[in-house]
Amino acid sequence: MQIQVIGANPDVHNVEESIRSALTSWWEEQSSRLSTFYETNDIFAIRKEFLVSLKEALIPVGILDSYQVAGIFVNWGDKYRVPMREIEYERDEAKKRLVTYFRELGHNG
Numbered sequence: 001m002q003i004q005v006i007g008a009n010p011d012v013h014n015v016e017e018s019i020r021s022a023l024t025s026w027w028e029e030q031s032s033r034l035s036t037f038y039e040t041n042d043i044f045a046i047r048k049e050f051l052v053s054l055k056e057a058l059i060p061v062g063i064l065d066s067y068q069v070a071g072i073f074v075n076w077g078d079k080y081r082v083p084m085r086e087i088e089y090e091r092d093e094a095k096k097r098l099v100t101y102f103r104e105l106g107h108n109g
Helices: 002-008 010-040 043-061 066-104
Strands: none
Touching: 010 043, 043 066
């Protein structure tokens, strides 16, 4: 019964929409930053920038504080850490295979 009452509250819907909107805007602004990752390979710089900018986007909504946003971000990062490492490994292996292939073709570059 309480969940239905909370779910029917227009203030809850407004806050949810505010967070969703802030998060969507944040991602639209930050997603292009990922394209520079392969130029710099500096995951720590991107992670720091994302965390700072996510706090700037979500804290003004008034529901989450700095620590809560950081916790959400860290949990999200932990969820994708292994797949990102696997992608990096596959990328490095593919690069090694290409270098070997080009060497076999007589290309030294």
